[in-house]
Amino acid sequence: MSAGLNLLLVASAALFAVGILGVVTRRSAVVMLLGTQFMFIAAALVFVAVARFGLGAERATAGASMALFAGAVAAAELAVGLAMSALIYREHRSFALDADRG
């Protein structure tokens, strides 16, 4: 456990918390999608941090590639999500998921 690893893990946990907060408390579809992106980045950060400073140093490429693919997957989900948000905006003139939320 080095200082660098601890710092990165704390940063990642904070990012993750911000993302969850965004998804849970906001009503706008775009902000909720943004929150999920924060959560993906937080998890990717753990992979990179462990690969650089922690036990994963022997398989550093595995951690880095996981972060790369996580980013790609997050972008793909964002693409579908933004397309749906645009459809919602066309129907309701707002990004709120409010009307459909129980």
Added chain:
Amino acid sequence: MRTFGNLLAFSPELWLLAGAIVVFVMARFMPRASTTPVALVGLVLAFLALATQFKQTITILDGAFLLDGFAIFAQVVVLGAAALCLLASRADSLPGESPVAAEPGFFLLATLGAMLAVSAGEMVSLFLALELLASNLYVLTGLTRRGAGGIGAGLGYLVLGAASSAILLYGLAVIFGLSGETRLPAAGQALAALRGTQPALLLAVCLLLAGFSVRMGLLPVRWWTRGFETGVSPRVTMFALSVGVVAAIAVFGRIAVSTFAGSHVPYAAVIAVVAALAMSAGNLLAITQSSVRRLLVYSGIAQAGYALVAFTDLKRAGIGALLIFLTTLALTSICAFATIIAYARAVHSDAIRDLAAMSRTTPGLAVALGLAVISLAGLPPVAGFFGKLLVLQAAVDGGFAWLAVVGALNIVLAALGYVRILRIVFVDPPVFEVAPVRLGLSIRATVALSAAGIVFLGLFLGPLYTAASYGRSAILH
């Protein structure tokens, strides 16, 4: 580079990909053509290719994919469930709805994701495959939306699904941090060597469980988005609750066996508590519902709970029981949803009381729905009974006798609740006049095949049991 030679082991997945490409090209240039038969041909070819790989253990791309008995068993269930869903999907378009020609292509890609996910043996490939399945489900909810709330329901599903994927990724990251390995078996060896109790590993188990909960059906999407059942057409819900759930539970099973089953954390106790809560809450919520589709979704919570019961005995019989339970679960969900889709052609209502006198207007559908409901509850002599019996047996063997008692009480509770449906379907007088309806061949075939499967597995469990024990021994060694 040493294992590049067996990329041909991907041939079932490649057939699915080829089928999807043909469907998308046809949808682009011949929008009026029916593409479902093409997709079905792709599924059949994939199954034939898979049949040549039975009883083999193939390691692809240096352990990124492990095609063992467990994977092949789950892949056969996934392919069969996807074929039945596609057969039923053509009957599920309301008058005035024009079918989207590209839709079967997205079904094929989602199936491809499920096939890859159950054989993935490494974190990167596993996550990518699960996301391939999930992204195509999001697209399908958007494509087949109904009414004004449809797109909102689809987007709510996407946000919830993306958040759960991120939680899952975080769980994998914690395991990577503790073991320094992305290959699941190697990570398991590293975790088994850890000394003492590891709170971080318990955190990883909880994160994985939370990340899989939406995919396994433990948390219904409708708690997040009102109108999920009405906004998304039942064929997509059926696909998500059969192929999606089977793939998610099988993947969670593989992660559990390969990584944290060998460690010293009390993972079984955590999972047992969640399973007991899910079974009881799911059944209690299900029997109070007035809508058939909502009842099936809530019953899905209980079924996911039963599947989790198998995780209390992972080292011995649990995985075999889990595989059998997943087979019966897929057949039962498909049978129930297919009868709902078929009956919706006669009666445009979702309410349970509008099923009255179903046995007089459409006796075949009534019998199939009755079988599905009995199997969901877990009563003998149909498939669902043996699935649940084996799972509860595994709990007793694993030292969780109280969990087996909770499960048995839940079978009684579900049976008492579902008798109401059987009475409405078979005994009650009709609420209104139902015009006779002609059903298409494909939806009749789906209902007949899934109902026959439920009865057959109830009578002859032997072959399935042999195959499941083969899958279990493949993953344990």
